Amino acid sequence: xxxxxxxxxxxxxxxxxxxxxxxxxxxxxxxxxxxxxxxxxxxxxxxxxxxxxxxxxxxxxxxxxxxxxxxxxxxxxxxxxxxxxxxxxxxxxxxxxxxxxxxxxxxxxxxxxxxxxxxxxxxxxxxxxxxxxxxxxxxxxxxxxxxxxxxxxxxxxxxxxxxxxxxxxxxxxxxxxxxxxxxxxxxxxxxxxxxxxxxxxxxxxxxxxxxxxxxxxxxxxxxxxxxxxxxxxxxxxxxxxxxxxxxxxxxxxxxxxxxxxxxxxxxxxxxxxxxxxxxxxxxxxxxxxxxxxxxxxxxxxxxxxxxxxxxxxxxxxxxxxxxxxxxxxxxxxxxxxxxxxxxxxxxxxxxxxxxxxx
Numbered sequence: 346x347x348x349x350x351x352x353x354x355x356x357x358x359x360x361x362x363x364x365x366x367x368x369x370x371x372x373x374x375x376x377x378x379x380x381x382x383x384x385x386x387x388x389x390x391x392x393x394x395x396x397x398x399x400x401x402x403x404x405x406x407x408x409x410x411x412x413x414x415x416x417x418x419x420x421x422x423x424x425x426x427x428x429x430x431x432x433x434x435x436x437x438x439x440x441x442x443x444x445x446x447x448x449x450x451x452x453x454x455x456x457x458x459x460x461x462x463x464x465x466x467x468x469x470x471x472x473x474x475x476x477x478x479x480x481x482x483x484x485x486x487x488x489x490x491x492x493x494x495x496x497x498x499x500x501x502x503x504x505x506x507x508x509x510x511x512x513x514x515x516x517x518x519x520x521x522x523x524x525x526x527x528x529x530x531x532x533x534x535x536x537x538x539x540x541x542x543x544x545x546x547x548x549x550x551x552x553x554x555x556x557x558x559x560x561x562x563x564x565x566x567x568x569x570x571x572x573x574x575x576x577x578x579x580x581x582x583x584x585x586x587x588x589x590x591x592x593x594x595x596x597x598x599x600x601x602x603x604x605x606x607x608x609x610x611x612x613x614x615x616x617x618x619x620x621x622x623x624x625x626x627x628x629x630x631x632x633x634x635x636x637x638x639x640x641x642x643x644x645x646x647x648x649x650x651x652x653x654x655x656x657x658x659x660x661x662x663x664x665x666x667x668x669x670x671x672x673x674x675x676x677x678x679x680x681x682x683x684x685x686x687x688x689x690x691x692x693x694x695x696x697x698x699x700x701x702x703x
């Protein structure tokens with residue numbers, strides 16, 4: 346049952362008004378009202394769901410301890426993995442606040458903003474594939490899982506490297522235009538961004554591994570590796586920021602070193618063991634075609650930027666467009682025939698959508 350059909354919003358408004366009028370006007374009553382209405386909606390939706398679908402009712406004679414143990418174990422390891430990811434995303438700011446200066450906190454926030462948004466985007470891209478991967482695993486289609494992994498790694502590299510290309514080439518111009526007069530005091534933003542984005546070359550070749558492990562119910566293999574990397578990152582951050590006084594740059598170095606050093610031995614080996622693909626296919630069909638467009642576009646764009654462009658809005662936008670077009674051309678030339686067929690289908694679909702507008 347969709348919770349939107351329940352009278353949640355009217356009940357929330359009534360509770361707001363009642364608490365503000367009869368108790369006091371304080372912000373905590375907003376939180377109290379939201380929690381109470383959400384619990385009310387959950388109770389009501391559970392009641393009607395059990396009425397409409399009798400199979401949802403709890404029956405002790407149908408309780409299966411082995412299945413419950415597997416489900417609870419999966420949920421516990423998944424929660425630990427999410428906690429490790431949250432630790433990685435949120436630990437830097439309080440460490441910098443306690444052991445460094447507020448200026449370093451701002452510098453790290455700005456420098457990590459691009460990395461945070463790209464990771465959120467990639468999570469949304471691959472999350473819908475879990476049901477299809479679960480079906481492949483249930484049907485024993487190991488070859489399709491391996492093919493999906495190789496192709497998913499290639500596409501992940503294309504997407505993330507395309508997104509970070511402007512920030513790698515036109516790093517000075519973009520941040521100068523964005524920060525304006527504050528650029529001189531926040532110069533560490535540029536190396537912080539470069540260090541965090543440099544991790545993608547080893548992270549996204551195994552971008553779909555977590556989804557495949559989720560589909561196979563083996564999330565524990567991923568979780569303890571994530572915990573190892575993030576605890577190493579936390580330890581290095583405390584060392585570089587607290588002992589060596591490197592500030593936000595030290596926090597970025599800690600993240601970059603822990604990811605670049607530990608990801609290949611932990612996750613690349615796990616991928617080969619779980620999905621059973623050949624090493625040659627992994628490098629020839631995934632990493633090589635996934636990184637060549639970026640390397641070519643980066644080299645050509647960096648040469649153009651150094652010799653022909655100035656730090657103006659027009660030149661920066663023109664340079665970004667040129668590098669993007671060059672990247673797409675090289676990616677198409679390096680792509681697999683299946684990818685080229687998909688690219689043609691996308692082009693035809695876009696053409697049909699644009700033609701009526703024109």
